[in-house]
Amino acid sequence: MNLFSHFRDIVVAELQALDLPAGLDLSRVAVEPPRDPAHGDIATNAAMVLAKPAGLQPRALAERLAERLRRQSAVTAAEVAGPGFINLRLADGFWHARLAEILRIGPAYGDARIGGGRKVNVEYVSANPTGPMHVGHGRGAVLGDALAALLAKAGYEVTREYYLNDAGAQVEALAWSAYFRYLQALGAEIDETSFAAFQYQGDYLVPVGEALKATYGEHLAERGADGRLVGKPLDEWLQPVRDSTIAAMMALIRADLAMLGIEHDVFASERAIVESGAVDRALQTLDAAGLIYVGTLEPPKGKLPEDWEERPQTLFRSTQFGDDVDRPLKKSDGSWTYFAGDIAYHLDKYRRGFNEMVDVWGADHGGYVKRMQAAVTALTGGAARLDVKLCQLVSLFDKGVPVRMSKRAGTFVTLREVVDEVGKDVFRFVMLTRRNDQALDFDFAKVVEQSKDNPVFYVQYAHARARSVLRRAAETRPAATLTPESLASAPLARLTDPAELALIRHLAGWPRLVESAAEAHEPHRIAFYLQEVAALFHGLWNKGNDDASLRFLLDNAPALTEARLALVQAVAVVVASGLTVIGVTPAEEM
RNA sequence: GCGCCCUUAGCUCAGCGGAUAGAGCAGCCGCCUUCUAAGCGGCAGGUCGCAGGUUCGAUUCCUGCAGGGCGCGCCA
Numbered sequence: 001m002n003l004f005s006h007f008r009d010i011v012v013a014e015l016q017a018l019d020l021p022a023g024l025d026l027s028r029v030a031v032e033p034p035r036d037p038a039h040g041d042i043a044t045n046a047a048m049v050l051a052k053p054a055g056l057q058p059r060a061l062a063e064r065l066a067e068r069l070r071r072q073s074a075v076t077a078a079e080v081a082g083p084g085f086i087n088l089r090l091a092d093g094f095w096h097a098r099l100a101e102i103l104r105i106g107p108a109y110g111d112a113r114i115g116g117g118r119k120v121n122v123e124y125v126s127a128n129p130t131g132p133m134h135v136g137h138g139r140g141a142v143l144g145d146a147l148a149a150l151l152a153k154a155g156y157e158v159t160r161e162y163y164l165n166d167a168g169a170q171v172e173a174l175a176w177s178a179y180f181r182y183l184q185a186l187g188a189e190i191d192e193t194s195f196a197a198f199q200y201q202g203d204y205l206v207p208v209g210e211a212l213k214a215t216y217g218e219h220l221a222e223r224g225a226d227g228r229l230v231g232k233p234l235d236e237w238l239q240p241v242r243d244s245t246i247a248a249m250m251a252l253i254r255a256d257l258a259m260l261g262i263e264h265d266v267f268a269s270e271r272a273i274v275e276s277g278a279v280d281r282a283l284q285t286l287d288a289a290g291l292i293y294v295g296t297l298e299p300p301k302g303k304l305p306e307d308w309e310e311r312p313q314t315l316f317r318s319t320q321f322g323d324d325v326d327r328p329l330k331k332s333d334g335s336w337t338y339f340a341g342d343i344a345y346h347l348d349k350y351r352r353g354f355n356e357m358v359d360v361w362g363a364d365h366g367g368y369v370k371r372m373q374a375a376v377t378a379l380t381g382g383a384a385r386l387d388v389k390l391c392q393l394v395s396l397f398d399k400g401v402p403v404r405m406s407k408r409a410g411t412f413v414t415l416r417e418v419v420d421e422v423g424k425d426v427f428r429f430v431m432l433t434r435r436n437d438q439a440l441d442f443d444f445a446k447v448v449e450q451s452k453d454n455p456v457f458y459v460q461y462a463h464a465r466a467r468s469v470l471r472r473a474a475e476t477r478p479a480a481t482l483t484p485e486s487l488a489s490a491p492l493a494r495l496t497d498p499a500e501l502a503l504i505r506h507l508a509g510w511p512r513l514v515e516s517a518a519e520a521h522e523p524h525r526i527a528f529y530l531q532e533v534a535a536l537f538h539g540l541w542n543k544g545n546d547d548a549s550l551r552f553l554l555d556n557a558p559a560l561t562e563a564r565l566a567l568v569q570a571v572a573v574v575v576a577s578g579l580t581v582i583g584v585t586p587a588e589e590m
Numbered sequence: 591g592c593g594c595c596c597u598u599a600g601c602u603c604a605g606c607g608g609a610u611a612g613a614g615c616a617g618c619c620g621c622c623u624u625c626u627a628a629g630c631g632g633c634a635g636g637u638c639g640c641a642g643g644u645u646c647g648a649u650u651c652c653u654g655c656a657g658g659g660c661g662c663g664c665c666a
Contacts (some may be wrong), residue, residue, distance in 0.1 A: 028607090036609070045608065048646065058646070082609045083646065128666065165666060270666095297663055301591040305663080313663070324593055324662090331664035338666050366594045367661045390595070392659075434603075437595055439659070441602080450628050453615060461628060469625055516606060528604060531613080535630095542630035545622070553625050568625095590628070 002112065002511040003098065004042065007031045007088070011044050014068040020054045033509065040079070040087035041505065047084040058084030095501055096492035098508040102570040103488035107577050110510040114518060115156030119353050122148040124360035125257065125264070126163040129249035130174045131202055133256050133415040135394045135442065136362055142431040143391060144360040145262045146523035146582045153581055154518035159354070162264040163345060166246050167271040168338060173199045174249070175242035179220075179231065181209025182241065186221055188229035208248045212241060259419050260428060261583050273344050279336050282344040282379065283329065291317045291378055297325060316343075321374030339368075343375045346386065350376070355384045358521060363392045387521055391436050397443040422448050425584045429456040432527040432582055455531050459575065460587040462534035465541060466572040467588050469552050473565055484573075487566040494563040497550060499543055503536045503567065507574045514581075523582060530578045537571050
């Protein structure tokens, strides 16, 4: 249970019993942990928020409410403080009951219902299928995947989706590059400088060329009058080359994602959407609403593009929905812009039942957010909401020295190389040690360091230590006494040390953390929370070094030991639960 | 020129409209015959970029300004 919403219900009920003026807005009544733990276990601002509309003095109202709250059995003290806060202290027994709850519920502890089973679509990665993924893609992949798991834990029905950009000029350029590799594989005398369309020069297309040769032999090429192999006209090879190249690239990308433990439910094809006529239909909807017109845009002020010329374009009135300028839907050759396809795609998501959508993009797409949100609002009449999470840049370092990234110089660092080097767990955790909209420095040397400087190892170590105690306990006691059910009925009232109770309080905050992180779409909060839990646990552990009576395993005190094992087990449960949400494997030993 | 993001301790960063703003690192002082010292305790360190506004209350919301990053009509 989220104990804060539990007590909020109690506070609201007591307020209603106070015969205050009718029609008071209670929505701003908050029940939260006090910022300073010395103030108590739970604080509410109810009196301060309601005093004015109720025509009362905040502290007077607080006293009346506090008087009623003191009668709650779990409440040992209700003090009015500062401008009108009410600070509640809860009985140790209440916390012991939370501990038992954690053990009974196990890994599902923290599961919330705020999602109410509503469908939410999280679209992430969506990297162009033109080559291996880089580190920036990896950040978005981890964020999206962790957010999806978090929303699922919070009670949403989550679909993890990848928008496959398999239409447009880039994949055609990709096909040309693959075709070049194909001709090379056939032994054609052809060099890169004479092949202007050879844009994607990475080695990863060499096997694609080989595969095309194996499948098609020389059928996609022809021999000139002199018997030498040359290319055929575009329309005689484009489709098969493009399709098999995209398939090969997606296999590559999916393999990279699999390394990170990421698997999408749906791969939506841009080409399929365009070819199905969905774009025309979506734009007809907008047109019917008078949101499409042909007009001319002002040139950007300040820095005028070299080849600027005024020309009329088909535009979407995104300015009616908060965008800065109206946005083009058609290219000059009459084909749709990427934006037009994306409009149809988001309408498609809405039609599939998603009123809540999250897109995870790189920061370089920041200028695209307003128009996409404008389109979603326009298409759905405001029924659907699109949240866009922008991931700022990841900069690679090694021992503090920047790792230069240059495709041309061949020092392009792929996601695969990084994950091979540091491992899935380290990569995923580190990607969540910053808010998504904060730039992130990733230092190879630092993230594999095994010290408290490295939050991944710090948290893993806490879990491993907890498991180690439980293993040790299993050597001397019957297995039946160590099951979660058995530990839940241990004499938990024996846990009275302030450090033990502080740890239980923090563990009991997990359900609230899940809810607030899910509401804010901020999975990084889990990584920070786990560090706090780990710190409290390591601290408690070391108190046992200073004072042997505080150790978890005591030869002469079986009842107390049992209670402490329950606490250790709860730490393992919550840490494992949190790590699982962010996709990091809890370590059994280190 | 315009838009978006960022600005919190020497450094790297958390911080949900709430009270005396928190971690880690670096610095200083301590803790290992015994559950993992890959750890822990303590000390010191702040005009929350600047200026206004809203509010009982602003690091948090709004406006303006400054500095940094990203982007800016037929690329995706």
